[in-house]
Amino acid sequence: MNNMRANKKDEVSGYQLDKFQDLIARLFQCCQERMQYQCERFQLPDAEFRCLGMFGEERYLTAKSIAHRMNVVKSRVSKIIDGLLKKGLIQRIKDPEDSRVHLLSLTPQGQKKMNEINEFLDEVYGEVLSRMATDQRRAMLTNLDILKASMEAVKEMMV
Amino acid sequence: MNNMRANKKDEVSGYQLDKFQDLIARLFQCCQERMQYQCERFQLPDAEFRCLGMFGEERYLTAKSIAHRMNVVKSRVSKIIDGLLKKGLIQRIKDPEDSRVHLLSLTPQGQKKMNEINEFLDEVYGEVLSRMATDQRRAMLTNLDILKASMEAVKEMMV
DNA sequence: CTCATATTGTTCATAGGGAGAACTATAACA
DNA sequence: TGTTATAGTTCTCCCTATGAACAATATGAG
Numbered sequence: 001m002n003n004m005r006a007n008k009k010d011e012v013s014g015y016q017l018d019k020f021q022d023l024i025a026r027l028f029q030c031c032q033e034r035m036q037y038q039c040e041r042f043q044l045p046d047a048e049f050r051c052l053g054m055f056g057e058e059r060y061l062t063a064k065s066i067a068h069r070m071n072v073v074k075s076r077v078s079k080i081i082d083g084l085l086k087k088g089l090i091q092r093i094k095d096p097e098d099s100r101v102h103l104l105s106l107t108p109q110g111q112k113k114m115n116e117i118n119e120f121l122d123e124v125y126g127e128v129l130s131r132m133a134t135d136q137r138r139a140m141l142t143n144l145d146i147l148k149a150s151m152e153a154v155k156e157m158m159v
Numbered sequence: 160m161n162n163m164r165a166n167k168k169d170e171v172s173g174y175q176l177d178k179f180q181d182l183i184a185r186l187f188q189c190c191q192e193r194m195q196y197q198c199e200r201f202q203l204p205d206a207e208f209r210c211l212g213m214f215g216e217e218r219y220l221t222a223k224s225i226a227h228r229m230n231v232v233k234s235r236v237s238k239i240i241d242g243l244l245k246k247g248l249i250q251r252i253k254d255p256e257d258s259r260v261h262l263l264s265l266t267p268q269g270q271k272k273m274n275e276i277n278e279f280l281d282e283v284y285g286e287v288l289s290r291m292a293t294d295q296r297r298a299m300l301t302n303l304d305i306l307k308a309s310m311e312a313v314k315e316m317m318v
Numbered sequence: 319c320t321c322a323t324a325t326t327g328t329t330c331a332t333a334g335g336g337a338g339a340a341c342t343a344t345a346a347c348a
Numbered sequence: 349t350g351t352t353a354t355a356g357t358t359c360t361c362c363c364t365a366t367g368a369a370c371a372a373t374a375t376g377a378g
Contacts, residue, residue: 012288023303028190030310037317100326100373129171131309143302144182150290151189158196259344259355
């Protein structure tokens, strides 16, 4: 009797659903506001900011690879790169093996800016985490990981 | 010896910090992609979509109140409302008590669209939650709530 | 070697997102 | 009856993003 729907997934209460939607919306809001704050603080438009951040992972990037990583079209990347070049944060050299491609890398000034940014990010995220007790923090991260997995799985369904 | 820094908050390991930053970035990404998917699916620009959603909470809205809720300047709201009016999703009447203000409300068509949207949202969020066991889900929501509180507290510091 | 094809990147047109200033119309108060 | 405040609209400007057309270089087939 009790498990007439036992073959279905565990049931989600309406309360949980509402609560969850609200939580996600608020977290999303926080992230967006932090982005905006960052952009103002470091005097960079959002796209240039995100682009700059990718040079931490690899020394040289090309327009094509940036387009791929940022999930935007190449013409968009042209403009972003323009902005960063004009600000003196990245530099461009020709690829010696293929003169169609430009290799992009941080200038010393860009490197310095990235260090400042990373310092700021560590500070902000660290502050968030430090507001929880050690055990709490560990539990939260574990649960967040589970949530991430679940959301990414559902994301795949929405194409 | 061990607690030389006992007066400081519990320490956050570098590993936790990296992990956390990555998790947040990915969750944020998921939310953004879902937004984009929604907009395409319901044939609405993002801003109009978000605006429409606010009519669930109150029957009548004004440009001013929308500007406040959406955290956007009133000229922007004018354009958003224009779009929704043109699509026949909302309607406008003069406030009988103050002829400067326009009262905005959903048309039947707009109501129908909102129902579809809410159905979709419940489905998506429900799917995410249903991928966890009941206990897991409860724990995750609790932890998410704690995270939200922490992030909102830190947000206040960034003004 | 040369011509067709593919790839990298730029420019331009178009459209949405958002801020701010100038302006209109209506209220409200002195 | 004038100020002064408030609600909206319009205009200009900038950022984000796409797609199409176009340049220059690479590459592979004949």
